[in-house]
Amino acid sequence: MSVTLADKESVLREKADHPAVAAILNWKSDSLADARWDRDELTLTIAREDIVGAGFAIENAGYNFLEDVTAVDWFPASPRFQVSYHIVSHSLKERIRLRVMLDESSPVVDSIIPVWPSANYYEREVFDLFGIRFDGHPNLRRIMMPEEWVGHPLRKDYPVEGYR
Amino acid sequence: MAQFTETPILEAPIAEGSADQTMVLNMGPQHPSTHGVLRLVLEIDGEIVVRLYPEIGYLHTGIEKTCEAKFYQQVVPLTDRIDYLSPMHNNLCYCLAVEKLLELPIPDKAQWVRVLLSELTRLNSHLVWLGTHAMDIGALTVFLYTFREREDILRIFELVAGQRMMTSYFRIGGLSMEPPLDFFERVQSFIKTFPEKIDEYSNLLTGNPIFVNRLQNVGHLSAADAIALGVTGPPLRASGVDFDLRRDMPYSSYEKFQFKVPTSQRCDVWGRYLVRLEEMRESVKIIQQALDGMPLGPVKANAPKIVLPDREKMKTQMESLIHHFKIVTEGFAVPAGEVYQGIESSRGQMGYYVVSDGTAKPYRVHMRNPSFASLQALETMCKGRMLADVVAVIGSIDVVLGEIDR
Numbered sequence: 001m002s003v004t005l006a007d008k009e010s011v012l013r014e015k016a017d018h019p020a021v022a023a024i025l026n027w028k029s030d031s032l033a034d035a036r037w038d039r040d041e042l043t044l045t046i047a048r049e050d051i052v053g054a055g056f057a058i059e060n061a062g063y064n065f066l067e068d069v070t071a072v073d074w075f076p077a078s079p080r081f082q083v084s085y086h087i088v089s090h091s092l093k094e095r096i097r098l099r100v101m102l103d104e105s106s107p108v109v110d111s112i113i114p115v116w117p118s119a120n121y122y123e124r125e126v127f128d129l130f131g132i133r134f135d136g137h138p139n140l141r142r143i144m145m146p147e148e149w150v151g152h153p154l155r156k157d158y159p160v161e162g163y164r
Numbered sequence: 165m166a167q168f169t170e171t172p173i174l175e176a177p178i179a180e181g182s183a184d185q186t187m188v189l190n191m192g193p194q195h196p197s198t199h200g201v202l203r204l205v206l207e208i209d210g211e212i213v214v215r216l217y218p219e220i221g222y223l224h225t226g227i228e229k230t231c232e233a234k235f236y237q238q239v240v241p242l243t244d245r246i247d248y249l250s251p252m253h254n255n256l257c258y259c260l261a262v263e264k265l266l267e268l269p270i271p272d273k274a275q276w277v278r279v280l281l282s283e284l285t286r287l288n289s290h291l292v293w294l295g296t297h298a299m300d301i302g303a304l305t306v307f308l309y310t311f312r313e314r315e316d317i318l319r320i321f322e323l324v325a326g327q328r329m330m331t332s333y334f335r336i337g338g339l340s341m342e343p344p345l346d347f348f349e350r351v352q353s354f355i356k357t358f359p360e361k362i363d364e365y366s367n368l369l370t371g372n373p374i375f376v377n378r379l380q381n382v383g384h385l386s387a388a389d390a391i392a393l394g395v396t397g398p399p400l401r402a403s404g405v406d407f408d409l410r411r412d413m414p415y416s417s418y419e420k421f422q423f424k425v426p427t428s429q430r431c432d433v434w435g436r437y438l439v440r441l442e443e444m445r446e447s448v449k450i451i452q453q454a455l456d457g458m459p460l461g462p463v464k465a466n467a468p469k470i471v472l473p474d475r476e477k478m479k480t481q482m483e484s485l486i487h488h489f490k491i492v493t494e495g496f497a498v499p500a501g502e503v504y505q506g507i508e509s510s511r512g513q514m515g516y517y518v519v520s521d522g523t524a525k526p527y528r529v530h531m532r533n534p535s536f537a538s539l540q541a542l543e544t545m546c547k548g549r550m551l552a553d554v555v556a557v558i559g560s561i562d563v564v565l566g567e568i569d570r
Contacts, residue, residue, distance in 0.1 A: 068532040118394025
């Protein structure tokens with residue numbers, strides 16, 4: 001069984017010298033809303049308005065490759081949406097996860113494209129399937145579903161069979 | 165609800181603000197060299213590509229949504245259908261992710277058979293790539309040669325899994341069953357002759373001036389652009405970035421194998437061709453090491469509440485029958501949490517992000533597929549080049565539309 005550090009305090013105590021944690025704390029310590037170390041994976045929850053700045057801080061710490069952007073719908077919990085970013089470091093040979101929690105009332109977050117241009121398609125996919133909008137995205141259009149589709153299929157309140 | 169209607173080509177965003185002398189050309193979705201249903205909207209000035217816009221989604225089947233309605237073990241056959249040219253990589257990545265959630269140790273033999281079959285899958289996928297890529301360029305012969313060897317690999321898959329393409333052989337907790345008796349001999353006799361076959365393809369293509377001229381200095385992608393645009397796998401290594409998850413973040417006991425990671429500084433289609441050809445030779449070495457050092461022991465984890473019992477036990481032992489019934493009808497609960505498992509598939513970094521809420525069905529399954537990200541780099545590679553080069557570049561990033569659209 002691997003070690004689980006369930007909250008921010010324990011992660012800061014045990015993993016304070018982790019390059020990603022250190023980079024975020026050095027940049028702006030109150031942008032780190034929560035942290036978790038579980039199954040050998042580090043998850044850092046970032047305040048919504050700080051995601052681009054945190055991205056730059058992480059990138060300077062050596063996490064150069066954005067692998068994936070996706071979302072999870074925690075309906076009917078609040079905050080409802082979680083956007084997850086998986087970032088790999090080619091030099092440290094390590095992967096971390098950043099995440100942002102979004103309320104149902106305004107599912108909007110800044111686009112991460114200024115830091116990692118490869119987020120373009122991923123953010124379009126999340127917009128298409130979850131209805132989360134990314135501020136500053138150059139071409140936020142549907143990518144999987146037809147343009148005139150109504151609804152966002154990966155939301156939990158969207159039936160698996162679709163609307164009949 | 166809304167029905168699908170085709171977006172008229174002139175309404176696609178590419179045509180906006182274009183100069184008078186350019187024209188908009190539609191390529192696909194039914195085009196022989198797009199390797200599936202990839203639709204490209206090209207703005208061309210004469211024969212020069214000014215802009216390029218991939219329009220995808222024609223194969224979208226909502227696999228991620230379907231996964232949420234299935235038990236964990238029922239998702240395995242869905243993963244085959246994503247990247248249909250390397251089904252075992254999808255099986256492996258999903259199983260590793262769920263095993264990580266369960267913190268379930270896998271017996272050595274199962275891990276080694278997984279490595280062996282993953283590398284055979286890589287050969288299978290690269291053979292299709294080589295055949296179709298050369299055919300796009302106009303070298304038709306190679307296609308017939310590579311499909312001859314691919315048939316041998318598919319027969320091995322059929323022997324081991326009962327299926328040629330949609331194998332579903334890797335299961336959560338190990339393999340679906342012990343490999344058959346003559347499996348290792350069949351693999352041995354295949355890889356004994358295979359390096360000669362690679363030489364054969366190389367003889368047909370590497371010195372062929374038409375092929376060389378069509379590939380060299382085409383589709384330039386610098387290392388910085390490749391990283392910025394999310395390109396992984398052979399195209400990334402052909403741009404000089406030495407990164408391979410098998411070596412750098414090993415999974416499924418890859419750390420016990422010795423192999424080189426081929427790279428090239430050429431940054432063009434030719435470099436990608438050389439890297440993939442070399443990768444095939446390295447895969448043969450890995451398979452040989454797996455055959456030589458294959459450990460003995462079970463191929464399923466000792467977890468009766470997660471792994472289906474053997475057929476024979478299920479028919480003769482009461483407890484196994486109960487476990488079988490429970491797993492099939494109710495599935496098994498997976499502890500809450502989220503994991504991301506990355507592996508190196510034939511096309512690059514594949515990743516499965518599995519979120520569990522503690523029930524028997526995954527709360528969320530997301531697949532990170534290498535083709536999806538690599539497609540973003542297509543415009544960078546084709547801009548300012550000839551229209552005919554687009555075909556060569558598509559072939560060089562080796563897209564599979566099944567994994568782009570999911």
